[in-house]
Amino acid sequence: MAQLGQEVLTVVIVGGSIAGLSCAHSLLHCHKLQEADVGTTAPVRLDVVVLERARRPTDAGAGLGLDPSSCDILTKWGLPVLSETAPLSYEENRIFHHIHQKWVTVSKDQSYAHRAAHWSDIHRILYDSLPNDVVKWGHEVDAMDTTADGMHVNVHFKKGDSSVSEMISANLVIAADGSMSETRRQFLPHENRRYCGYYAWRGVLDASSEKAMNVKATLRQQYPDLGHCLYFDIANNAHAVLYELKGGRLNWLWYVNQPVPDLSGSSVTAKADDERIERMRMEAKHVWSQELASLMQLTPAPFINAIFDREPLKQLVWGRVVLVGEAAHPTSPHGLRSTNMSIMDAAVLGECMTNCGWQVDMALKEFEALRLPVVSQQVLFSRHLGQVKQGLTPVQLPDLLISNDFEWERLLQRNMHTQSSVIENHSKGCINWHSDFQI
Numbered sequence: 001m002a003q004l005g006q007e008v009l010t011v012v013i014v015g016g017s018i019a020g021l022s023c024a025h026s027l028l029h030c031h032k033l034q035e036a037d038v039g040t041t042a043p044v045r046l047d048v049v050v051l052e053r054a055r056r057p058t059d060a061g062a063g064l065g066l067d068p069s070s071c072d073i074l075t076k077w078g079l080p081v082l083s084e085t086a087p088l089s090y091e092e093n094r095i096f097h098h099i100h101q102k103w104v105t106v107s108k109d110q111s112y113a114h115r116a117a118h119w120s121d122i123h124r125i126l127y128d129s130l131p132n133d134v135v136k137w138g139h140e141v142d143a144m145d146t147t148a149d150g151m152h153v154n155v156h157f158k159k160g161d162s163s164v165s166e167m168i169s170a171n172l173v174i175a176a177d178g179s180m181s182e183t184r185r186q187f188l189p190h191e192n193r194r195y196c197g198y199y200a201w202r203g204v205l206d207a208s209s210e211k212a213m214n215v216k217a218t219l220r221q222q223y224p225d226l227g228h229c230l231y232f233d234i235a236n237n238a239h240a241v242l243y244e245l246k247g248g249r250l251n252w253l254w255y256v257n258q259p260v261p262d263l264s265g266s267s268v269t270a271k272a273d274d275e276r277i278e279r280m281r282m283e284a285k286h287v288w289s290q291e292l293a294s295l296m297q298l299t300p301a302p303f304i305n306a307i308f309d310r311e312p313l314k315q316l317v318w319g320r321v322v323l324v325g326e327a328a329h330p331t332s333p334h335g336l337r338s339t340n341m342s343i344m345d346a347a348v349l350g351e352c353m354t355n356c357g358w359q360v361d362m363a364l365k366e367f368e369a370l371r372l373p374v375v376s377q378q379v380l381f382s383r384h385l386g387q388v389k390q391g392l393t394p395v396q397l398p399d400l401l402i403s404n405d406f407e408w409e410r411l412l413q414r415n416m417h418t419q420s421s422v423i424e425n426h427s428k429g430c431i432n433w434h435s436d437f438q439i
């Protein structure tokens with residue numbers, strides 16, 4: 001309830017995907033908690049609006065993993081995350097052992113404690129539980145400028161097909177406009193995304209048909225913990241990922257080294273024609289276990305996802321504009337960090353606003369200090385995992401097998417926060433030979 005003389009804090013969030021909707025939840029949640037405190041009134045009245053250029057929610061996407069912190073945060077915001085996701089209790093890395101001619105487990109983490117979800121389910125949960133008037137679909141932001149006193153940002157946008165530009169004056173702009181963020185480009189016009197040297201084939205098989213159920217039953221012979229486990233199969237210069245989503249859907253990826261594939265515009269995904277899909281399926285029989293190859297064979301419409309990241313930034317805040325999610329730290333997917341970082345960004349931003357009494361500049365300073373080192377490390381560790389698993393480091397899989405002293409445990413995602421030597425090597429450019437693949 002607004003109090004007489006209470007200042008209105010207008011927050012404009014650009015982008016209504018996972019990061020944008022999470023930020024809306026976090027701010028509204030923190031504000032409500034403060035209001036609910038006996039005898040306390042939040043120092044401002046909060047007005048949050050999300051401007052999203054897509055016309056409506058989509059059921060696109062595939063699988064993602066939520067870490068324990070994300071699950072706790074979403075639950076705290078009152079979202080039914082546990083009932084909408086499947087357990088991912090273990091992480092397991094396997095390699096094909098040419099001498100023994102079989103897949104062997106090289107490292108396993110039994111305390112992984114993640115949850116698996118379909119992107120569209122998480123997006124739907126986030127969207128459905130926001131107040132009706134928060135998200136404005138079909139609103140494309142095309143410019144923003146800061147007032148001379150630095151206190152407001154004028155956000156210009158167009159609705160649907162209209163050519164008329166409208167404007168909102170915001171006290172705070174949260175740029176959650178994804179890996180090709182125009183907001184980021186405004187501050188860093190010469191910086192670009194970095195192709196990681198490989199793309200992924202991706203697919204989700206709904207295992208409800210009889211044929212699919214048979215494939216699933218045979219998969220379990222090779223992957224006995226399917227339904228609880230995130231499997232990585234590492235072959236020569238390639239690796240594959242397999243895990244199950246809620247409702248028995250089987251989610252898989254196969255990373256393939258090659259120069260950047262044909263993509264339209266700034267998209268990172270591309271449809272593949274029938275001939276290309278058929279070639280992939282034939283090749284799968286020579287690279288993966290028979291069971292995984294059968295899954296790839298049966299999955300309808302597998303698609304291509306080119307893998308990009310960016311160099312970590314030196315700042316996340318420009319005046320009263322803050323970058324979050326993929327706009328701030330686009331990452332390769334090997335650490336399952338993208339969605340988790342977005343949710344954590346949102347949670348930390350909300351906490352900072354509360355701690356700083358909704359004083360925007362102070363809160364943004366605190367946010368940047370807390371998040372920048374963490375997200376930078378995670379982007380670089382994910383990059384490292386991708387390079388090792390794709391054989392893009394000087395030491396490749398056959399050498400690793402022969403040398404017998406490679407610590408496979410180092411590939412587990414639980415090292416995400418601790419492997420500072422990896423990060424140092426990267427920053428010195430020691431194991432980064434394909435970084436020329438820039439577009």
Ligand SMILES: Cc1cc2nc3c(=O)[nH]c(=O)nc-3n(C[C@H](O)[C@H](O)[C@H](O)COP(=O)(O)OP(=O)(O)OC[C@H]3O[C@@H](n4cnc5c(N)ncnc54)[C@H](O)[C@@H]3O)c2cc1C
Nearest residue numbers: 015017018019053061062119140141177178325326338339
């Ligand atoms: C349709 C879709 C499907 C996805 N599927 C998966 C998946 O299966 N697995 C996975 O791990 N990740 C998936 N992702 C990516 C995933 O959402 C992100 O990696 C991560 O969750 C962080 O999201 P983000 O909100 O920072 O960025 P993104 O998800 O990239 O969202 C950015 C949003 O900003 C909007 N936007 C951009 N520019 C403007 C503008 N000028 N004005 C208004 N709006 C703008 C975009 O339309 C988009 O909705 C998907 C993303 C999308 C958009």
